[in-house]
Amino acid sequence: MVSARRKAIESLYKGECTIKEFQSVKDPNTHITTNKEVTVLEEQKCKLSFEKQMSSTKTNAPAIIAQSTKLFIAPEINVKAGSKIIVTQNGRTNEYSRSGEPAIYMDHQEITLELFKGYS
Template sequence: MVNRTRKAIEMLYRDKCTIVEYQPIKDPITKRTNNKEVVILENQPCKLSYKNVTSTEQGKVAKLEQTIKLFISSDIEIKAGSKLIINNKEYVRSGESAIYPNHQEIILELLKDKA
């Protein structure tokens, strides 16, 4: 039953996710250890969901907030601080994963430009 449900959910996945972690890497020449981006997983099927919420406070202009949620296999571990590249956009995990038997849901934030 779980496998059929999982397959049905994964049929909805239209996006591909690349997971990047920062890991300590020792430079063989300088012998210094620096955190570098390391690709952990590439082209993992997933689905992005967007929800727009308008909030207003008395006397203030309406504020539009967008919630971005990632649906991905529950077998994949995405560590805090990981960067996710989905549809050529970079995101970071902004909360704990909600893990279900057939999938997990993760709230994401767009990665701010490094200016």
């Protein structure tokens, strides 16, 4: 049974994601194994959160501004390191990869993302 707190958290999810992994796949006809991108999950409700971080060092150089991106998703989803995560939210679609270990809570998990640059 889904808790009321989890329902409340998931009511904030405004995006959907697709998770893809680079896996070894054996062709049933040729029996040759090749590495291919495989979709492991589609249309999973989620939410992206963005946070700007500024450096605050006292130098003559301009402040450095960075943005961190965090994905909120159901706690039972297993997102492997190196997976490609395609998120559509607010009419925009971007590709990310998991950059850190997820913080798993009772009703959700938070995964730090970075823009996808290729499979590692």
